[in-house]
Amino acid sequence: MNEASSKQTLIRTVCIQGGIVIDPGHVNGRADVLIKNGKIVEVGYPLKQSIIQDATAVILDASGWIVAPGLVDLHCHLREPGFEYKETIATGSASAVAGGFTSICCMPNTQPVNDNQAITHFMLTKGQEAGKARVFPIGAITKNSDGEELANIGELVGAGCVAISDDGRPVMNSLVMRRALEYAKAFGVPVVDHCEDLHLTDGGCMNEGVVSTELGMPGIPDASEEVMVARNLALADLTGVHVHLAHLSTARSVELVRHAKSQGLPVSAEVCPHHFSISEEAVRGYQANAKMNPPLRTNEDMLALKQGLVDGTIDVIATDHAPHAVQEKQLEFDSAPFGIVGFETALPLTLQLVHDGVLSLEQALDKLTRAPAQLFHLPVGSLSPGSLADVVIFAPEEEWVVDPEQFQSKSRNTPFGGMSVKGKVKMTLVDGRLVYDAR
């Protein structure tokens, strides 16, 4: 962010008028939002402070729309450094704000891996230069994510990492994971695990079940995720350290976490929109855009994930935005890389839960704002006076068709292309600046 624009932030007054403000846990109703110097000053209707005399004030009309804290994503892949052909921090950041996300936590499976402060600094700098979504790097658990020696976690946290994770390459050795948890205790950051037993996965590329049997595809059994969920819960119990379980996908995983929480274990869990929106049936036709890890599962699993969101077993919704180039996803299914983009479809897919009566709008937004911010101790996710003015304004009922060619992301790998969805982001603000405008 350059001198001139930061001066503008300091000077500028922004008033969001006419919308319905949902600040989960605090406000839910007709209200205006007053922003000064990049911070929320007041939320209410009518506003107590007058802006009539302020000639430089920017008025944003949000009539008919929802005004919420900018969305917070605890899990994404920005591919830089090393895989810039798939996405860069700049394009990822632009894609994020197009989807309403103002804070994004990016995983360390870059090249080189983010296992040292130089890479962390690089990511932070690139994020600031892009000037759109706030980028919060997540550091590696082990050196080069090899799963053997602990990375310099203290250095990573000191450099700005908000969590550590093995996402991309799970830590198979439980002793290493135990030491990682114990060591991380000193730095107060959550440890995020991608729960997968690579031995059980055994080259699988979709859920192991009826569909994989029919399609003749090697499958990833439920158990591959569940044995590691169970392992991580046991280690959370042993060490007392906060373990955050990434992208849960099976019913039994949800059950295990539910039980662990009832025992008071320090565990949190996330779910990705695709896992509660489509099932393994989407793989039929060998569409590589339906290939991700963990894979799409069964209807029973989808129901359990939704129930987990309802009863709080699952704390947050995250995107696991994982861009891949067109030619990579055009390969035969078993050769194509795992992953789909997610920033620009997460909100409408989540709103479908609201349309289906699974969650209220406030509950759904909570999973994308207050809850993730709180879990990772991020100073965002709220519209309370004094908060950073990160805001998303969206039309909850507006129908549109997902067109991957229109994505802000460099990549197009989504199974939702052509799907008609409801809920469109209209404006996104970071530090009170309009970083995305779709009016």
Added chain:
Amino acid sequence: MGLKGKDLLTITDLSVEEIELILTTAESLKEVGGRDIKKVPALRGKTVVNLFFEPSTRTRTSFELAAKRLSADVINFSPSTSSVVKGETLIDTARNIEAMQADIIVLRHSSPGAAEHLARFVQSSVINAGDGWHEHPTQALLDLYTIKERKGKVEGLTIVIVGDVAHSRVARSNIAVLTKLGAEVRVVAPPTMLPLFVERLGARVFYRFEDALIGADAIMMLRLQRERLGRALPPSMREYAKLFCLTSERLKLAKPEAIVMHPGPLNRGIEISPAVADSPAAVILDQVTNGVSVRMALMYLLSGAA
């Protein structure tokens, strides 16, 4: 009259009428192989490309013979001698072949769904000659032809498929077509070689070979893929052969006129004893003969010459 689609990708997608059509056409083309001059001009001037990414002698030869007997021009393309080694994708390889005006591409590939994937990108007719573990539709068609030739019908027969069903495209295609036509299909293998939910494919599961053989009309032996030994799959060939080799003693448990089938190549002494392989019950060589006729029928029907 011809087939509905431009391709033959799976047997699951073929209707009973289409299957009948292929078999009747195969029957009328079968006598070509018995002539002095084994040729008909049906596909004269057409180009058939065998695109085989996995090693194969018999299937490729069978397709090549079938195309040549129909007077087509045949090109064999195998990746070790080609641009795939240079990193070219399947789609680009195929499009290059299509640009040379190939009418029919016969594809064998190790990825399930490869034929379907390919067919989306080319205008040529694509015949799936085996895509990973998924399907081998022409094998199932020639197996079906052979069973009908010997038994007159398929409906009501008890057919036993033995071996590594989980990794077998021959098994998947056969289970699909035989259940579709009303046979009772039994699969027998160690549990590690049966995919989850195999019953949902329509087969009855057995772990003991002897139990499955009682009352069988046809026994289809699958090749034990030695490359899978050890890694939690059959602990050894000895153990596998002890439990699952079709010997003359075991064959007696089946119906007296039961036939023995095998897609080849045989592992004599492992899944089938030499005595059984060389007995009158074995129709293995008939399968090979019928394979050429069935493939001729298929290419004839797909080429629009029909």
